[in-house]
Amino acid sequence: MSLKHDIEFTLNGVRQRVTVDAGLNALDMLRDVVGLTGTKYGCGEGECGACTIRVDGQSMNACLMFAVDCDGRSVVTIEGLAADPKADALREAFVEHGAVQCGFCTPGMVMQASHILDTQPHADADAIKRGIEGNLCRCTGYKKIVDAIESACCGGK
Amino acid sequence: MTEIERYAAPTSLDEALGILQQGEVRILAGGTDLMPQSKAGRLALGPTLMNIRRVPELKGVALDGDAIRIGALTTITELLADPLVRQHLPVLAEACDHFASDQIRNAGTIGGNIGNASPAGDTLVPLIVLDAVVELASKPNGSVATRRMPLAEFFTGPGRTKRAANELLTAVRIPLPRAGHVARFYKFGTRPALDISAISIGIAGVVRDGALTDTRVAFGAVAPTPVRAPRTEAALEGKRLDAATIAAAANAARDEVAPIDDVRATAWYRKELIHNMTKRMLDHVAQA
Numbered sequence: 186m187s188l189k190h191d192i193e194f195t196l197n198g199v200r201q202r203v204t205v206d207a208g209l210n211a212l213d214m215l216r217d218v219v220g221l222t223g224t225k226y227g228c229g230e231g232e233c234g235a236c237t238i239r240v241d242g243q244s245m246n247a248c249l250m251f252a253v254d255c256d257g258r259s260v261v262t263i264e265g266l267a268a269d270p271k272a273d274a275l276r277e278a279f280v281e282h283g284a285v286q287c288g289f290c291t292p293g294m295v296m297q298a299s300h301i302l303d304t305q306p307h308a309d310a311d312a313i314k315r316g317i318e319g320n321l322c323r324c325t326g327y328k329k330i331v332d333a334i335e336s337a338c339c340g341g342k
Numbered sequence: 343m344t345e346i347e348r349y350a351a352p353t354s355l356d357e358a359l360g361i362l363q364q365g366e367v368r369i370l371a372g373g374t375d376l377m378p379q380s381k382a383g384r385l386a387l388g389p390t391l392m393n394i395r396r397v398p399e400l401k402g403v404a405l406d407g408d409a410i411r412i413g414a415l416t417t418i419t420e421l422l423a424d425p426l427v428r429q430h431l432p433v434l435a436e437a438c439d440h441f442a443s444d445q446i447r448n449a450g451t452i453g454g455n456i457g458n459a460s461p462a463g464d465t466l467v468p469l470i471v472l473d474a475v476v477e478l479a480s481k482p483n484g485s486v487a488t489r490r491m492p493l494a495e496f497f498t499g500p501g502r503t504k505r506a507a508n509e510l511l512t513a514v515r516i517p518l519p520r521a522g523h524v525a526r527f528y529k530f531g532t533r534p535a536l537d538i539s540a541i542s543i544g545i546a547g548v549v550r551d552g553a554l555t556d557t558r559v560a561f562g563a564v565a566p567t568p569v570r571a572p573r574t575e576a577a578l579e580g581k582r583l584d585a586a587t588i589a590a591a592a593n594a595a596r597d598e599v600a601p602i603d604d605v606r607a608t609a610w611y612r613k614e615l616i617h618n619m620t621k622r623m624l625d626h627v628a629q630a
Contacts, residue, residue, distance in 0.1 A: 188346045188388075207349040208387045210377055230378045231446055232536055243419070243448040249374045250449065253349060254393055297444065318535030319443020 192256035196221075197265030205252040212236045212247035214255070215262060223263035223292050227321070234320030237293040237300075238262050244300035246319070263292035266299055275299060275337040284333035286324035294320050298334045310335050344386035351392075355399040355512070358392065359481035362508045367392045369510070371415060372449040374442075375458045385501075400453065400512055403427060409515040411477075414453025418465075419444070421452060430518055433525035433546070437468045440529045443536050453511050456493070459503050462539045462563040468527045469514060470494045470568060471544035471558035477513040478505055490515070494560070497567035522548045524630065526623045529562075530615055531606075539563050540607040541615045545623050552582050554627070559591075559620075564601040564612055573598045574620065583628035592621035 227235030301316035525546035531537030542562035596617035
């Protein structure tokens with residue numbers, strides 16, 4: 186039996202208390218303990234970005250993060266972004282530009298895109314490509330993804 | 343694998359050092375190396391897993407006398423944005439820019455990159471040529487003791503350092519570069535993002551009257567640890583960077599390294615890269 190630890194954190198704006206194995210990663214906690222399956226498991230080693238979440242505003246690979254380290258922090262997942270009116274432009278841009286093919290990378294792409302828009306509101310296509318270098322799309326739909334993020338920059342202006 | 347019997351998240355340096363004094367501790371900071379290594383069974387997380395991310399003394403970049411002191415918990419993203427780093431240590435900022443991906447830079451720390459002691463650690467080669475010194479703290483008999491050690495002497499093998507079991511790496515100190523200081527970093531991988539380097543090269547020195555002095559050359563991923571290259575340094579020290587000097591230094595570099603074959607490159611290819619890229623970097627310094 187591995188050690189259990191109680192943590193309390195803000196998940197998509199709501200206080201959350203969970204008991205987790207001390208060695209568990211944040212991705213398995215979100216999917217299996219909390220039950221939010223929007224955050225995807227792709228590679229489990231930080232290569233693909235499908236599990237991108239935001240912790241205290243910073244984008245991170247949930248698969249590389251210890252769940253216990255969420256304690257006291259603010260975590261936002263794709264479910265939280267879906268309910269956030271500030272992300273409307275980004276969500277609509279992904280639809281508008283056909284930036285979704287199979288859709289598996291989409292939650293991670295959108296989370297990372299929201300981080301790019303917050304930290305570099307005037308990002309150009311090159312900065313966006315650098316920004317999503319930790320996100321893989323195996324349909325290789327990068328062109329439309331970059332177009333979508335670029336069109337959402339500065340609220341679509 | 344040793345199971346986790348205790349999880350601790352100290353909120354002061356004193357508390358963290360006290361925990362280290364009590365027995366075998368696995369230190370957690372960003373987790374980006376620890377999580378995959380523990381999953382793969384290469385590292386145990388127990389018996390005590392200590393998360394140091396809430397220790398305020400380990401944060402921040404500041405000018406301290408004639409050195410820049412970078413707290414161990416400084417993330418790669420914070421380093422990239424730090425005005426002191428950008429102004430005085432652009433070569434370190436450049437290495438941080440080539441580091442993994444945004445998500446990993448947001449989580450990974452400089453202390454973790456050093457403590458993980460990978461021969462291919464991206465910040466290690468530039469830190470070595472900048473004469474970085476690591477700061478280690480412990481609390482052996484009730485009071486805090488610190489010691490410093492040049493980073494170039496810190497590594498003993500892949501994943502192994504001279505940090506004692508009761509010590510915590512608290513910071514890395516880099517002397518403020520003097521006037522005329524030049525430093526270059528090069529990393530070779532098959533794609534720009536998220537690649538572990540096949541080789542990396544750092545070159546630094548002070549240009550006086552057209553000659554390179556206080557020369558530092560270091561290589562990554564060609565030995566069990568990042569290494570200084572004394573014979574390459576000797577081929578350059580005090581000399582004008584003309585074609586003959588550069589050719590001799592590039593040859594010395596190729597002869598000096600003893601890399602291995604692995605999935606990222608063959609030993610032969612690594613030696614050729616070291617030769618060709620050392621030459622190219624020195625050409626750029628000479629033309630600057």
